[in-house]
Amino acid sequence: MAALLPVGARFWTAAAVVVVALWSSGAPALVYPVYEQDWGLTPAVITGIFAVYPVVLVVVLVIFGGISDYIGRRLTMLAGLGSIALGVLIFAIAPDAAWLFIGRIFQGIGVGLALSPAGAALVEYSRSVSRASSVNTLATAVGLTIATVLGGALVQYAPWPRELTFWVLLAVTVALAAAVYFLPRNDRSAAPGARWRPRPIRVPRALRGVVTAASLGAATSFAVGAVLISLGAQLIKDVLHTDNALVAGVVLAISAMVGGVVSIAARRLAPRTAVASGAITGAFAIALLVVSANLSSLLLFIVTSVIFGASYGMLFLGSLGLINRYAQPDHRAGTLSVVYLVAYLGQGTVAIGLGLLATALGLAPALSIVCPVLIGLALAAAAAAIFFGRPRREAPSADALSAASSIGR
Structure with a gap:
């Protein structure tokens, strides 16, 4: 039997899966203009893709x-990475x-398979729920930042602007799959003898x-992020009068980078406090976004991106923290899937x-x-965190379960 990775390496391998999943999701963003120019694609086709x-x-x-x-x-992570690699290869050729x-x-298949088990594994390989939530949020920010900044640099200054960013991502994905292969094999959390079959996720x-x-918080962060990316590309083109992909990538990465910093700084916040604070901050950022669009002000858009980055860091950190703290191991990945499901919807x-x-x-x-x-969604997330951010009957936290298990041994 192959040697397993050390415990610390297992944690960071699971974090790397989140990074690659988000990198994969954002990788085509800065290549779309190249497709549009080279192949004459219409906005309808780009939107469809x-x-x-x-x-x-x-x-x-x-x-x-x-x-x-x-x-x-x-x-499950290996299956997800395999599908991501196949999708990236198809983009490259x-x-x-x-x-x-x-x-x-x-x-889409690969990211759908990989994200939830990677998030669950971060809790199971970590010494603390807050650390797992913080690193998961940071990993999403790092993945999006790599997709936009590295992607923009490769598109703008490297050869083969249509293909190279995908070849680089493919190499990283394959290397990561090799590391995931050496994670523990007996890492299922369902009851012994339980078998999986297609069925609705049960909460x-x-x-x-x-x-x-948690779902409303994550949905707010993902929805506003989608608007920022759409508006950011247009503002960069209209205000700076440039098609430089690296400039576009750096501007679009601002909110992700700020979110990553905030996820570390705010890791000791109670999850429900983080969601409520992030949602209220997000509502303010959304209002500022409308002003920046009407004024076509890149400076105001950058300020908006910084404020939203702080909002994103707290929202996603708190959303993951709620699930990681209260969901028990035998349904942790399934419960995380509900949060991602609502967020991507x-x-x-x-x-x-x-x-x-x-x-x-x-x-x-x-x-x-x-x-x-979106402001209504953000305020709903804040209200839900304040009034429903605790289980009806206090469920044992992941940290408490871990401590009890240690005492038992």
Whole structure:
């Protein structure tokens, strides 16, 4: 039998899976203009390619959300990384737009399979729930930052702007899969003898309020992120009059980078406090976003990105913290899947809706319609965290379960 990774390396390997999943999700963003120029793609085709990803990911989460609780974290992460690698390879060799749809389908399958078990593994390999939540949030920020900054640099200054970013990501994904292979094999959390079958994800009754608060918090962060990316690309083009992909990537990475810093600084906040604070901050950032769009002010957009980054860091940290603290091991991955499911539904709905409205009415009028809805979502997340951010009957926390297990040994 192959030697297993040391405990510390297992934790960071699981974090790297989150990084690669988010890197994969954002990798095509800065290559889309190259496809548009080289292949003459219309905005409708680009929007369709974008929309395929969250749709597929949501389907995977609905059907396979809790599968790692039954077959193990390691095997599920390997399956996810394999699908991500296949999707990235298809992007690297794609001769036309039809291949991009296929590649995006495999990326959606891979990320849908990999994210929840990686998040659950972070808790199981960690000494603390707060550390696992903080590192998970940081890993999402790092993945998005790599996708935009490294992707922008490769597109702008390296050869093969359509392909190289995907070859680099493919190499990293394969190397990471090799590390995941050496994680523990017996890492399922369902009861002995329990078998997986396709069925709706079940959330224990006592945790439904907690999961609602966590899901609304994550959905707010993902939905506003989708708007920022859409608006950011347009502002960079209109205000700076530049098509420089690296400049675009750095500007788009601001909120992710700030979110990563805040996730470390705020790791000792109670999860419900983090969600409520992040949601209220996010509502302010959304209002500021409308002003920056109407003024076409890049400086104001950057300020908005910084404020939203702080909001994102607290929202996602608190959302993960709620699940990691209260969900018991035998349904932790499935419960995390519910949070990701709602988050990606929100992201996909907002991105597609904003795109359709912007095409029909223009960007500023579209934001005037979408942003009040997002402010309502943010305030709902804050209210849910305040009123429902604890289980009905106090469930044993992951830290308490770990301590009890240690005493038993």
